[in-house]
Amino acid sequence: MTDQRTRPADSALWPAPTAPGRIEATVTVPGSKSVTNRALVLAALSSEPGWLRRPLRSRDTLLMAGALRAMGVEIEETVSSASAGTPEAGARATGEAWRVIPAPLRGPATVDVGNAGTVMRFLPPLAALATGPVRFDGDPRSYERPLHGVIDALRALGARVEDEGRGALPMTVHGSGSLAGGQVEIDASSSSQFVSALLLSGPGFNNGVEVRHTGRTLPSMPHIRMTVEMLRAAGARVDAPEDGGSANVWRVTPGALLGRDLTIEPDLSNAQPFLAAALVTGGSVTVPDWPEHTTQPGDALREIFTAMGGSCVLDERGLTLTGSGRIHGIDIDLGEVGELTPGIAAVAALAEGESVLRGVGHLRLHETDRLAALAKEINGLGGDVTETEDGLRIRPRPLRGGVFHTYDDHRLATAGAVLGLAVRGVEVENVATTGKTLPDFPALWTDMLGVPAGARA
Numbered sequence: 001m002t003d004q005r006t007r008p009a010d011s012a013l014w015p016a017p018t019a020p021g022r023i024e025a026t027v028t029v030p031g032s033k034s035v036t037n038r039a040l041v042l043a044a045l046s047s048e049p050g051w052l053r054r055p056l057r058s059r060d061t062l063l064m065a066g067a068l069r070a071m072g073v074e075i076e077e078t079v080s081s082a083s084a085g086t087p088e089a090g091a092r093a094t095g096e097a098w099r100v101i102p103a104p105l106r107g108p109a110t111v112d113v114g115n116a117g118t119v120m121r122f123l124p125p126l127a128a129l130a131t132g133p134v135r136f137d138g139d140p141r142s143y144e145r146p147l148h149g150v151i152d153a154l155r156a157l158g159a160r161v162e163d164e165g166r167g168a169l170p171m172t173v174h175g176s177g178s179l180a181g182g183q184v185e186i187d188a189s190s191s192s193q194f195v196s197a198l199l200l201s202g203p204g205f206n207n208g209v210e211v212r213h214t215g216r217t218l219p220s221m222p223h224i225r226m227t228v229e230m231l232r233a234a235g236a237r238v239d240a241p242e243d244g245g246s247a248n249v250w251r252v253t254p255g256a257l258l259g260r261d262l263t264i265e266p267d268l269s270n271a272q273p274f275l276a277a278a279l280v281t282g283g284s285v286t287v288p289d290w291p292e293h294t295t296q297p298g299d300a301l302r303e304i305f306t307a308m309g310g311s312c313v314l315d316e317r318g319l320t321l322t323g324s325g326r327i328h329g330i331d332i333d334l335g336e337v338g339e340l341t342p343g344i345a346a347v348a349a350l351a352e353g354e355s356v357l358r359g360v361g362h363l364r365l366h367e368t369d370r371l372a373a374l375a376k377e378i379n380g381l382g383g384d385v386t387e388t389e390d391g392l393r394i395r396p397r398p399l400r401g402g403v404f405h406t407y408d409d410h411r412l413a414t415a416g417a418v419l420g421l422a423v424r425g426v427e428v429e430n431v432a433t434t435g436k437t438l439p440d441f442p443a444l445w446t447d448m449l450g451v452p453a454g455a456r457a
């Protein structure tokens with residue numbers, strides 16, 4: 001099932017602009033997808049209304065909001081008078097705020113997850129607390145993305161889930177208004193979101209939840225830390241391994257959550273293509289409101305892009321990345337920050353030396369098979385990229401123009417735009433797919449480049 005109103009349908013070719021020279025720009029990046037969607041879930045579980053200020057308004061977050069509304073939660077959207085009615089109103093409205101008014105969760109309801117990992121994984125545990133059936137469906141790709149960790153865990157914790165033996169979408173959670181909860185073992189090596197999903201609804205389970213990860217590897221640890229920090233900020237008691245507990249075990253105590261007034265940080269992973277533009281052109285890009293402390297994996301870009309030849313300053317203006325005109329190859333394990341891989345691969349393809357990106361085998365089950373897609377598309381422009389068991393080996397070659405296919409993957413589209421800065425004639429297919437997390441991408445990109453409105457693609 002796909003809601004055509006939220007599904008980007010445009011598969012036209014977008015001529016990626018080449019950089020006119022060194023890029024000097026300040027780019028205000030919209031709110032974090034991961035923070036916005038966690039904040040929505042926690043606000044829905046709270047015992048009192050709360051506010052999200054500067055939320056991300058994108059396909060993934062609108063799907064989350066729509067799903068919560070379908071289960072009875074009220075979400076009022078307000079835009080401050082300073083930005084309402086201006087061309088900037090919408091995704092770029094700095095005055096936007098959502099008021100979330102929790103209510104007893106109820107079915108029957110239908111949830112369109114699109115291709116949002118956060119929606120397909122974070123909401124089934126919440127649905128187990130609703131009264132009535134909640135049906136989950138989404139884009140064809142969502143059927144292929146791992147969900148077994150959530151489904152099996154919910155059953156072990158006392159929920160009834162009907163999935164016709166698939167261990168995947170589509171499926172129905174038959175909520176009975178409460179869930180026993182307790183201890184559960186899962187293998188979250190294919191997605192950290194299994195752990196986050198169970199922890200986020202844990203305060204609402206009768207016995208809370210204790211999650212033990214039994215797999216060999218666990219990707220995206222910063223995202224699990226984000227879950228723990230946001231739960232605690234909402235008043236939950238959480239024991240996590242980094243506080244001296246057992247490795248790979250998290251415990252959430254049952255209890256009421258507070259309504260918060262939360263300003264959402266900019267999405268640091270979505271800042272990546274803009275910072276990459278500074279690196280690739282030897283210019284300088286500032287992203288305002290870069291948090292001093294954050295659990296977002298995108299914060300690692302400071303270190304990664306420094307190792308690749310840039311330099312970073314974090315001050316009252318935000319984060320400024322300045323390129324040196326040289327791009328170094330890198331050998332790095334990206335397991336903690338997997339969602340940065342497509343953007344790093346694009347920069348690596350333009351570097352002076354070889355790169356090896358490791359620890360990201362689970363990206364084969366992201367929006368698309370990102371390892372296969374990156375290898376195929378960069379090679380399609382004349383590159384030399386090979387897939388390894390858990391990543392990519394990238395040997396820079398002189399690249400030529402051509403179509404960069406994106407496979408409904410927002411981060412493939414932004415990676416194509418980064419390549420286009422340095423390679424004439426790159427055409428990004430379906431750039432509208434960036435709407436998953438950054439609907440304004442083409443406008444932000446051309447603004448950054450200083451391309452006059454009339455000359456835009």
Ligand SMILES: O=C(O)C1=C[C@@H](OP(=O)(O)O)[C@@H](O)[C@H](O)C1
Pocket residue numbers: 033034035117118190191192193196219220223224338339362
């Ligand atoms: O919890 C989150 O908000 C996310 C966790 C990560 O998922 P995986 O652990 O499945 O890679 C990340 O890639 C995704 O973009 C967002």
Ligand SMILES: C=C(OP(=O)(O)O)C(=O)O
Pocket residue numbers: 115116117118339366367411437
């Ligand atoms: C993997 C990603 O998304 P999702 O939340 O759908 O897993 C991503 O944004 O890179």
